[in-house]
Amino acid sequence: MRSFAVIPSIVLSLAAVPGVHAQTEVKIGTASPLSGTGAHQGKDIEYGARMAIDELNAKGVAIGGRKLKWILQAEDDGADPKTGTAVAQKLVDARVAGVVGHLNSGTTVPASKIYASAGIPQISPAATTPLYTQQGYKTAFRVVANDNLIGRTLAAYSINTLKAKKIAVIDDRTAFGQGLADQFAKEVRRLGGATVVSRQFTNDKATDFNAILTQIRGHKPDVIFYGGMDAVAGPMLKQMKTLGLQARLVAGDGVCSEKLPLLAGDALGDDKVFCVVAGGVTGAQEAGFTAFTERYRERFKLPVETYAPYAYDAVMVFAAAMQKAQSSDPAKFLPVLAGIRHEGVTGTIAFDPKGDLRDAAMTLYTYRKGKKAKLQVVREK
Template sequence: MRSAAVILSILSLAAAPAVHAQTEVKIGTASPLSGPGAHQGKDIEHGARLAIEDLNAKGVTLGGKKLTWVLVAEDDAADPKTGTAVAQKLVDNKVAAVVGHLNSGTTVPASKIYAGAGIPQISPAATTPLYTQQGYPTAFRVVANDNLIGRTLARYALGTLKAKKIAVIDDRTAFGQGLADQFVKEVRSSGGAAIVSRQFTNDKATDFNAILTQIRGHRPDVVFYGGMDAVAGPMLKQMKTLGLQARLVSGDGVCSEKLPLLAGDALGDDKVFCAVAGGVTGAQETAYTAFAERFRQRFKTPVETYGPYAYDAVMMVAAAMQKAQSLEPARVLPALRAITHEGVTGTIAFDAKGDLRNAAMTLYTYRKGKKAKLEVVRAK
């Protein structure tokens, strides 16, 4: 794993003469900076901001001109309508690229706006397969998609947790429902376990007694939840109150540092199992750990989930601009598809659709109120 200093030195043109001319490069971010998902949205903004600061500190140049990097952060409120308005605002602001959005439900409609403007969009978080299946040449992501995550979680629930009876809940969002559907599909195709209940809530719900009471009657080994931590935390509390002993399995929307605060003493040890759509092993872990500590010192808060992916997304854009020797999106887009970048989240390269090649996923549980890494698995 190359150090951050080496990565940044690659981005600079060391032989370029010192000049006074500067060119401003605007990078947009779009994520929920308000509402229940704000901690995840701020995580994205912080990751992107740290990358911007690193690029400015290094003094990256292009064609003899120093580049001044500017972050334009917008709040999409995790709302599809607001997301498209924010996307148009970023396009009108003439950003060179966008890192966002967080939620699949905002990412997909916003992607049409960016595609129409020809602006690269790299999502550090959205996992719905639909995002890259639309055929937009502007759409990329630096995380695994729901097909891979759902498959991995189903295999873990069946193979490692030995689940025989599984209940499924999703929040009816593009992300939550898509992930749950893929999980159910894999469980049913694998055999050996029964889906004993399929229930639905929404991403702003706080009362789950009715659906959890129905589920409790089936005595499941595992409850799978498709959604975010803001709902999963209260859900865990109500599971404990009702005496529902099943383990909770979920995706990266739940796999945050804030979940222990949201769930309180209902979290327990080895009760929640979740997957983050990325992962590092070996020497890469040292670089990731160093990044996480630098992130914590800069923003006085730990990495939640997506900050490192937002950081890498910005660095991918910068690397593509260097390869293309241009800031023009029409030239940067082909470069994005062609490059391989050693980021803090691992090796990043895109396939023809804009999905991450050889995507990794990290499985976690929680012990003594802290996220505990179990293993890194690769897409199969």
Template sequence: MPPRAAIAATALLFCAAASAQTVVRIGTASPLSGPGAHQGKDIENGARMAIDDLNAKGIAIGGKKVQWELLAEDDAADPKSGTAVAQKLVDARVAGVVGHLNSGTTVPASKIYAAAGIPQISPAATTPVYTRQGFKTAFRVVASDTLIGRTLATYSVKAMKAQRIAIIDDRTAFGQGLADEFAKGVRAIAGNGAIVSRQFTSDKAVDFSAILTQIRAKKPDIVFYGGMDAVAGPMLKQMKTLGINARLISGDGICSERLPLLAGDALGDDKVFCVVAGGIDGPQEASNAAFTERYRERFDLPVETYAPYAYDAVMVFAAAMQAAQTTAPARFLPVLAKVRHEGITGSIAFDARGDLRDAAMTLFTYRHGKKVKVQVVRGR
């Protein structure tokens, strides 16, 4: 074959191979800078592991092999940055978005994704508002504040026998929303008198002496905190300094591997209890442990909180695309709404709003500086 003919034949083969491959971009949006960067990076890392696993499987959709790509964006846990990032991902024509972390960024960003018809699965945002806007594109693989708050209230009053409860929140959409749902649950079980103090701080505060001094005077059994670990750690230190011996109860925002480093010797044993969405037992525990080990080997970091949920979110997108045999959001979106997937965080299926159906939650405490599973609970 003449050289020019050989080159032309090679070019044709290359073009044919390229046309037989589909590139699918999945976006992630989370804080990669600021106090919550470790949690945001956890989301990116979990999604990246899923992307790598999908590429290793060589999946074909609609008769074409898929090359998966991850586009990771930093929303800085800021609503304005969140909407800017959302538009950037829309313009990049991602097929789906895993994000955001914070409720305050998730809700405004969801409007942009909805307008573009791009499905969004949050691995962390818990505000009920997110899935109550009527968007067909909004899903989450974690329980909502309504469920988490009610579950923590029940555990505090019935299992811990708490009679005097103080509540603090950081005034963010997440923190205040969770605290409000917890307070509602406590009142329903134990009456208004069980809440002896309601205080407020911010997600950037470092000094809690004024509100903690007021709380100390009320002699609470439990202090509930609605917020993230970056504030909970220093708060625990100041609680110890002031001699507040109450247990600290919270949601998934503080339920990280970083909390022992942030709280130091103020953490104690069985002094902090937190709940995260997802509940696994038996065979699934082995797969979750394997994921955790793989994560540590890949990134030389422990799983903080949200990496498994981000991983599952990517896999749910892939499952919906495979079932629909298309990577076009408009065509696989109806299938996504009905998907059933066995993930490393448990069974995943969505209700009519996009919330996790039959959500299980896992209660954790800390002992000897390590996060320890207490029990799996089902929301009611």
């Protein structure tokens, strides 16, 4: 693979026109699945970032005396690792100043190597695999909790609150799904009080789960944990109902979407699914989060799925670092980004030395009457 030097992302336009103030263009890239079964989650990231871009343009943010024109370049990675690396190279070649993405852990990790080689900072609003920030890249950041925290939270909730004694675990064999399921199972064993009675797997495009669910039914589990996305969890819930499985489904943020009721239909039920989103706000911060979701709905005529607020904050964190550094050159604002403290709609954003979010919060949800219902915000002590 070719090596790319860091290229300042400043493009001067109108500079040669007499009497017209030069304007600086700053391009931000997004990468997420904009097609396929995960498109609704991927578009959520694009739309969240686009809201931030539009607001920055409306505010007329300036750096070094030059008014900025913010541009979003949204790319479709198809939730595929190979496509993800091609998209990453495309964004590097486009001289973006920073990247918001990717959604899936399986695309985020290989793409991060390309951004790191080019010196372009990447903030993921969704990827939770610990591996992403364990690679040692100074360009890798995330604004959500990682699988270690999520797995511990869900295992503790399953045992302590749902009072589960027998737990079955299924994953979709993706980097995200398997990684989260492995961490969950590890935490169940560590905590004690419950037993993993079955460990099964499917894939992220599957539609028939009768074989694995029939095997699980024989163990009469109290909880089934699923590591994967809502596009699979919805049909799985329908087949659980058909087979008479009364177990509650516990899952991570890939399942915790506004679209799950549509995907699961009448199999969703009340207090049947418990899931966590890798972020959360309480107290005074709730008003800002609520205001964002209302602006989003008004703009796109859609509810926030899961990741839009985190994509929005990722763009705003880039902008804050550039303003503080007085430069949109990644080489100059990257050190500032690493030490940033920003009050976003998802809470206070600051990064640890690896690029993980400090004091990360998680929000537990269930579904009632076909709507996502917030239960509590958890922060690990």
